[in-house]
Amino acid sequence: xxxxxxxxQLHAVARAGDPTAAAVWVRSPRLRSIxxxxxxxxxTLIGLLALAEWRIVHLEQFPVLPTVVPLTPFAAAGLFCxxxxxxxxxxxxxxxxxxxxxxxxxxxxxTAGLIGLIQPGTGAxxxxxxxxxxxxxxxxxxxxxxxxxxxxxxxxxxxxxLISLDVRPRWRVALTGALVTSAVGVALVAMLxxxxxxxxxxxxxxxxxxxxxxxxxxxxLSLGIMFARPEHGPLNAFFGTGLGNTVAxxxxxxxxxxxxxxxxxxxxxxxxxxGRPGAAxxxxxxxxxxxxxxxxxxxxxxxxxxxxxxxxLFADLRDERDFTATLLQSLxxxxxxxxxxxxxxxxxxxxxxxxxxxRAELIGQAPPYPWQPATDGGDAPDDLIRRPxxxxxxxxxxxAEVPAEDGRPRAYVATYVDITDRKRTEDFLxxxxxxxxxxxxELRHANRRLEQGVAFKSDLMSMVSxxxxxxxxxxxxxxxxxxxxxxxxxxxxxxxxxxxxxxxxRRLITMISDMTLLFQLDAGAVTARxxxxxxxxxxxxxxxxxxxxxxxxxxxMNAELYALSDRAHLWQVVRxxxxxxxxxxxxxxEITASQDRDGLIITVRDHxxxxxxxxxxxLFDRFGRGGGLGLFIARHLVEANGGGIRxxxxxxxxxxxxxxLEPAAGAHSPG
Numbered sequence: 280x281x282x283x284x285x286x287x288q289l290h291a292v293a294r295a296g297d298p299t300a301a302a303v304w305v306r307s308p309r310l311r312s313i314x315x316x317x318x319x320x321x322x323t324l325i326g327l328l329a330l331a332e333w334r335i336v337h338l339e340q341f342p343v344l345p346t347v348v349p350l351t352p353f354a355a356a357g358l359f360c361x362x363x364x365x366x367x368x369x370x371x372x373x374x375x376x377x378x379x380x381x382x383x384x385x386x387x388x389x390t391a392g393l394i395g396l397i398q399p400g401t402g403a404x405x406x407x408x409x410x411x412x413x414x415x416x417x418x419x420x421x422x423x424x425x426x427x428x429x430x431x432x433x434x435x436x437x438x439x440x441l442i443s444l445d446v447r448p449r450w451r452v453a454l455t456g457a458l459v460t461s462a463v464g465v466a467l468v469a470m471l472x473x474x475x476x477x478x479x480x481x482x483x484x485x486x487x488x489x490x491x492x493x494x495x496x497x498x499x500l501s502l503g504i505m506f507a508r509p510e511h512g513p514l515n516a517f518f519g520t521g522l523g524n525t526v527a528x529x530x531x532x533x534x535x536x537x538x539x540x541x542x543x544x545x546x547x548x549x550x551x552x553x554g555r556p557g558a559a560x561x562x563x564x565x566x567x568x569x570x571x572x573x574x575x576x577x578x579x580x581x582x583x584x585x586x587x588x589x590x591x592l593f594a595d596l597r598d599e600r601d602f603t604a605t606l607l608q609s610l611x612x613x614x615x616x617x618x619x620x621x622x623x624x625x626x627x628x629x630x631x632x633x634x635x636x637x638r639a640e641l642i643g644q645a646p647p648y649p650w651q652p653a654t655d656g657g658d659a660p661d662d663l664i665r666r667p668x669x670x671x672x673x674x675x676x677x678x679a680e681v682p683a684e685d686g687r688p689r690a691y692v693a694t695y696v697d698i699t700d701r702k703r704t705e706d707f708l709x710x711x712x713x714x715x716x717x718x719x720x721e722l723r724h725a726n727r728r729l730e731q732g733v734a735f736k737s738d739l740m741s742m743v744s745x746x747x748x749x750x751x752x753x754x755x756x757x758x759x760x761x762x763x764x765x766x767x768x769x770x771x772x773x774x775x776x777x778x779x780x781x782x783x784x785r786r787l788i789t790m791i792s793d794m795t796l797l798f799q800l801d802a803g804a805v806t807a808r809x810x811x812x813x814x815x816x817x818x819x820x821x822x823x824x825x826x827x828x829x830x831x832x833x834x835x836m837n838a839e840l841y842a843l844s845d846r847a848h849l850w851q852v853v854r855x856x857x858x859x860x861x862x863x864x865x866x867x868x869e870i871t872a873s874q875d876r877d878g879l880i881i882t883v884r885d886h887x888x889x890x891x892x893x894x895x896x897x898l899f900d901r902f903g904r905g906g907g908l909g910l911f912i913a914r915h916l917v918e919a920n921g922g923g924i925r926x927x928x929x930x931x932x933x934x935x936x937x938x939x940l941e942p943a944a945g946a947h948s949p950g
Contacts, residue, residue, distance in 0.1 A: 308371055311506050315369035318503025323362030325496045329355030349490045357391030357434035358496050360384045364441045365503045378445065385441025392434030429465050430489040433497040436462035440504050459504050466498035613674070613695035619688050621646055633674065633697055635666035664695065673702045747790060750783035757783075782826055793908055796851070807845040807919045811943030814840045814849075814872045814881060821853045830861055836872035841943035842879050848916040849940075852924075853881070855909035856936050860885040864934060874942055878922070881938040889934045890926060898926050910936075 329350035350358070364384030367377045440458035469489045489497075607614055613630030615623055623644045631638055634650045652665045664672040675696040683689035761768070761776045768776075799805045815838045822832055842849060853870075860868045864885025872881045890898055899914040917924045922940040929935045 311509060312370050315503045315507040316366060318499050318506065319362045319365035319369055321362070322358050322365065322496055322500045322503065325350070325492070326355045326357070326359030326362055330359060350493055350496075351395075351430070353391050353395045354430045354434065354489075354493050357388045357395075357438070358493075358500065360387035360391065361434070361437050361441065361500050364388060364438075365500065365507065368441065368444055369503070369507050371508075373445075381444070382442050385438045385444075387438070388441065389435050389438025392431045392436075392438060395431030395434065396428065429469050430493050430497065433462045433465040433489075433501075436465070437497065437500050437504065440501075444504065444508060455504075455508070459501050462501040463498060463505075466494045466501065469494040470498070613697070615641075615693045615695070617691040617693065619690065621691060623648075624690075630695060633664055633672055633695055635668065673698050747787065750787045750790075754780050754783045754787075785826065793912060796912055805915070805919055807848055807916075807921075809843050809845055809920055811841040812844050812846045812849055813838070814842050814879070817846070817849050817853055818870055818872075820850060821857055824854070825857070825861075830866040830868060832857070832866075832868045832870060834870045836870070836881075840872050840874060840879060842881075842940040843943040844920040844922070844940055845916075848920055852913045852916050852938065853883075855913040856883040856938065859883075859909055859936070860887075860934070863887060863890075877939060879940045879942040881940070882935055883938075884929050884933055884935045886929070886933040889928050889932060895926055899924065 330352065333352050333355065361384065364381045364387075367373065367381035367384065373381070436458045440455050440462065443455045443458065446455075470491065607625070607627045610627055611629060613633045614625075614627045615630055616625035618624050623641055626638055626641045631641065634641065636650070650664050650666070652660055652663050652671065654660075661676045662674060664674055666672060675698050676693065678691055678693045680688050681690040681692060757776050757780045761773065761780070765773070796805070815834075815836055818834055818836070822829070822834070857868065857870070860883055864887030867886060869884045870882070871884075872879065874880070899910045914924050917938060917940070920940065922938065924939070925937050927935040927937055
């Protein structure tokens, strides 16, 4: 059963069985204002009529006419001012001007009651009362009856209640209720005296204390003040939903009205001649007791029914609470219930396990919570829980707001799901994904190498079929010619043919050597044994090894320049640079060497057409220019020896290949 439905049934049970349940409508602010305004209008009219009667009827015009409104002038004036004050203050939270005017009328009402308590002609106060009476009524005070003491007291109490209405602090609010209650008591006592006077004996007339109309008007004024602010007076006890309010609503009217009913029955019996006063009193008393017993019995029965229903609802609430507590404790998620200030008011068993703390340690905790990880001034992360031993538990957090009736947060419910296993799985999957990515990278790299190998194989086969087959074919033809016609060929022709076979053989050996070196570079098996090498000797050895006829080559360098390099590698590099200049350039070929801050610089320049701009970026790649391997081998050998190589266009035409190496210690320095 939902809590709201149980609360609604409790409210209904509190009202069930109440014979005066219809009185609960007094809680309506509009209806309270209507009752209060009606009481104010009635009291104002009674006071106004009484004053008009005194001014018109009793002041020489019609002194023999009977009195219609039997009120003294002071009582009439007090009731008039009190009614006006009630009209001004009837609505809740009146404006400041209305509040001030109402309090002034209340002060006049209290003044009328105070003047009524003072006997005329007694001292200064008596003279003041006499002069005030003459000014108000237009005749001496002796010509008019002063208000009864009880009426004066009731006026004084009601006037004071109007003054203290809506005044803070709280003790003044309580004072307002006390004043109004006292005024109601005075009026009821006067009415009770009037009933007994009429019922039993004129000697009971002093109990009446004031005319019946005055008592009714004062009672109406007091009730109007109560209805204007029921929360400040005894009416508040009648309109609650508790058992005490129910008892008050049932018994209080009976206790108040039964004496009047007894008196009325006795008076009716005596006046009808049905019996003596003693018998009438006895009969009325018996009837009163019977009625009171009936009311008490009905009240007890209603209270028992109410109590039974409340017990049932409380049992349902207890079962609901136990079920909710069991449900909360059985959840596999950690649950923390916070109040509006985010202070912990309830936790479940799972949260105690997650946080590593007992329920007693958790209840009452306020931010910052001890389970939040320590931070350097920033907000604490809400996806981690710090246990007392310092370990961290990863969690998934969600917080829901419980709104109150006014829309503001009444409480918060935070849930925590332990995701340690999920986190471990995520970390494992992330590591596995990283490993897979690494394997994929290796596979991609292997694929690239395979693609490069396939391309290299294709280029190599093309080169072998062209570069190697040509000298082999030439050597085979020359050897066949030389062998078949050896006896017929003159010596010079034999020498020429043998020379060509030797030239092609050397060319073939060079190509096979380059291919072997290329395979070693591709396998990463080439290592440089660097040592000081004279550059001039290397250049001279390369030029001498060139096949005849050699082109014009000019060399400009200092014989004392030494490079820190592998001797064989440097010879291969210079040979490939010179061969490239001879094959793709035009003479003269210039070889220079110098040393500067960048190192030892060796330059090979030709005067040919140069390298096309679109081919320059791939000049030192494998088969980068003309399908050859020389510059590719030269670049790798230079890099293996810690140097670098680059291409520069020469002016006005030609190509310049620049080789940079580390100079050997003690080598010739510039300048």
